[in-house]
Amino acid sequence: MAKRKTAKNPVATLIDGTELEYLPEIIGEGSEGIVHFTADRLSIIKFYKDEADLKDPERKDRIDHIVNKYNPTRDKISGDYWSNLYCWPAGLVVSPKLGVKVPVYPAKFFTSDGIEKKLSWFVNPKTRNFVPAAERGTWLGHLKMAITMARSTRRLHSAGLAHSDLSYNNFLGDPVSGSTVMIDVDGLVVPGLHPPKIAGTPGLIAPEVLMGTAEPSIRTDLHALAVLIYQTLLFRHPLKGPRINSTSSAEEDEQLSLGEKALFIENPTDHSNRPAKLVTGYECMGPYLSEVIPQSFVHALHSPDNRPTALDWESALVRTADLIHPCSNEKCEMKWFVLSKAMDYCCPFCKQKIALPFVPILHCYREQPGKPGNFLNEKHRLVVWHGMYIYKWHVFDNIWAGENVDKTPQGYFVYHENNWYLYNMEMDLKVIENGYPKPVPKGQHVRLSEGLQLRLSSESHGRLILTQFLRI
Template identity: 75%
Template sequence: MAKNKNKLMAKLADGTRVAYLPEIIGEGSEGVVHFTADRKSVIKFYKDDDDLRDPERMERIINIVEKYNPTLDTRSGEYWKKLYCWPDGLVVSPKLGVRVPIYPKNFFTNDGTEKKLSWFVNPKSRKLIPQEERGTWLGHLQMAITMARSTRRLHSAGLAHSDLSYNNFLGDPVNGMTVMIDLDGLVVPGLHPPKIAGTPGLIAPEVIMGTAEPSIRTDLHALAVLIYQTLMFRHPLRGPKVNSTVSAEEDEKLSMGKNALFIEHPLNKSNRPKGLATGYECLGPYLSELITQSFVSSLHMPDNRPTAMDWETALVRTTDLIYPCGCEMKWFVLSKSTNYTCPFCKQKPRAPYVPSLHFYREQPGKPGNFLNEKHRLVVWHGLYLYKWHVFDNIWPGENVDKTPQGYFVYHNYEWYLYNIEMNLTIIDNGLHRNVAKGQYVKLIEGLQLRLSSDPRGRLLLTQFLKV
């Protein structure tokens, strides 16, 4: 180990030599962390000297750095670099370790502290965060999307994290982003077993009960808890019910394990906190269905948990149901279940009528016949339409084109759609009338709009909600 101007040297498996600083900037149960000299990365050295002689540990890291690394994808690698701090080098000297890119700047406070997700999902700690760094409820919804998306990408490769938690996601609700960290211990079923059980409050009931090990299924429990808490600012299982008076540890084990009970369970209200003003139904139909599945019907049925893709789909669709508000949270889901009021401030939208556009897709092989997608778009002033709205086969994922296709305007108590890039037509009694690019169309009850006559182009049916 060479020393030069207060720098130390490490060697990667490919022979690259990396200078790092001697100060320890972080320490966990497994290792200690140093900045590289250029401060663009960190090096985590494992504490156990036997790790360097452990072929399983070595093979796990090599597979994570190379084989399973989504940031190396030629098409979407740059996108995944925003969602993961993925190890990019195996350190073999002076000890076994990994080199990991440093977190993006937006995940640090002005004084250099990491923005752990736990700050933002707990109401007490959230109040201590400066107003300008708290973000909005839309930012929380977007953070939930990125958590589901990064988890979905892991699971699609057959990997499990085994410790999805508030500490292993950093959060930025201002930009609506999360970044997943501590990826050097990923579980590869049948090849690399889990090293840890997880974080209290997020460990699946079956792991606590000792009937299962961390896996993709147990990740899905942790993901559901994280999403619920990110959107509702409370833990789904931590309620007033006491399951044991023997000890706090025994009560915790039962409350999160064998006797785990959803605080909003519709039939068993023994764990419901007093003064629970707003139920999860305020999140709209797509998320409500998955929350019911996660914490009511399948809390103790791991095989039936919603997948990360299920969550991502529901969260993305929910962004089409949000509406602006003047309160601190700025956004909410415009839902009949809350009588179209904001659950945070109990205020209604200012416009007396709000357009609700229902999506229809053309039936394959039957031109002119459309099927209801049971998906809708709530319109607000300044809302943009994108290609994933125009076409039924485009998903707003990691490689999507974000070029605006049109936008909505509220003017003199009337609603209009302005066409930017669409092949837009009005359908009236079977007749099609073109709306040229750069032109407006007034929205009226029952108006049918074909957003594109190209294959997979959607039809929108206009209805108005009286709020």
């Protein structure tokens, strides 16, 4: 049991009897609780307001389950990784009131003035313009933020937990490092206990919840996640278009437009909600996201069981990261985009066409199990750019770029005097010439040419890649 250092600060007691000094100043207050720093300022304590406790007698059990039973940050293998993606409650406070002890947010999620960087700042073009340029990051940072949002949601869902209020305010974001942290995790929907009475955040509530026909669940989280990702990547709301569904009041119109009458602004057959100034469709996000976006907002908008899972989103986003290219316009605000024929190889944000004469596209093949030397086209490509690294999840077809992956670079690409080269760092790399493998030792490089075949590793699951040049 911790000893009290002074008698000046008030003391809270955790359920295991640990005493914790906290500072008397209130640093935040929401509808649910009042927030104080602990004396060491490494954590905060949120005390619930009495009124909410009376309404929700299961709150204590729920928090106990969240802190102890379902805590991913205590995972032996990947706990440290998850500690970066969540501010996960670390203790249940029982005295002087019911509350929860939570680590403070990492410094990168605060401005120099000490203000929390909510995701809402970055996904809305108007508010984004108020953020200092040095803190806005690039589109690559946005793609990475979308990945961490999908990943942290996927981890919750795989344990059977629903967040119940995924929102612009419950993710803090840092587009510079490309990371998010999920906060306010103490409101999770825990299996076997009643869901908390959370109204949700306007704009992110699933249509069926707005219509009063469903409670917050994993399926409703998937609607909120889809909206958050769409907005993070495209800077617009997928359902807020020009169509008016009620002239009686703005509230009723919004209730219908996001609920019973919700219609994707890019619906391919019904254009009645399509903004006049919408020039660039979601297709600019490449083939993988062009599957999950319409799946979410056309096919499953009113059919919750068919929504893409958080893993579907994560997988599409991670694969999309292999298709990006730097914009050739030095003044481009977004700096990165998905290189796509649908956009005629132009940046969708500044419309600049890529300035290189040719870009290597590497087609991935995996060896058929039990059939050495037989390779199957994986229908996956890598778009190469100058300075790009490849990792083990590129070299091997059975390594997934998830939370436990080895991030040691295996090789990198260089564009020099009209030639592209692959430098081998850690691979058992071989060039296939006339059917015979010729080693490229570590520290050496190989010039890429049209039709060049490379075996990235001759170990089991090592990929074969076929080089093609995209001539622009």
